[in-house]
Amino acid sequence: MHELTITESLLEIALRHAREAGATKITDLYLVIGQLSSVVDESVQFYWDIIAKDTPAEGALLHFQRIPTEIICLNCNNQYKPVDNQMACPRCDSISIKIISGEEFFLEAINVETD
Template sequence: MHEMGITQSLLNIALDHAQRANATRINGLTIVVGELSSVVDDSVQFYWDFISQGTIAEKATLNFKRIPAAARCTDCGHTAPLDRETYACPACGSGSLAIVAGEEFFLESIDVDLAASSPAPEQKETSHA
């Protein structure tokens, strides 16, 4: 059920950034999710479809980018994909591993339509006194 809260946070972040960019529509989001995170893509999508109704993010596509789990051996320093059957370093056999990838969860990008009079995000005006 924690997907409802994180989906609401995703929507709030997307709407905030879209407003600051003077966007008229949010077309899609790219969400990075580590293999070891407890986030369920289908649940996020379900809540998104519900809570985005009536906003400029309604019908936006959620693109989930999965990151595989990886571990670094604290004995020999070797980094490799996490073998969930042995939980051992493939180089030296040690079970002393530190997770280095696979626990991620973040919003990587937002695809928006900008208002016709909006400058491109990289065209910021600056003034020098």
């Protein structure tokens, strides 16, 4: 039910922006999702179609942009993108690492129509 909660808050944000902009219809939502985030595009789309029904956001297109995972090694400062989910540093094998990107999930932009 993770995605349902997320989708509900997306809709809430989108509708609020549309109201503030005096828009009658929301046409597009641009979402940014980190590779490591557990959010599944299809689930968000699935819930969206249900909960956006009969709102100005009905039929809006959801665009998903995936952000690749990036890690910095705290041992040798090596910065890398993990391959095959191998999170350990490829240079020194350390697992003392920090995730720089890949966990984000946010709404980047909304397109609306006004009459």
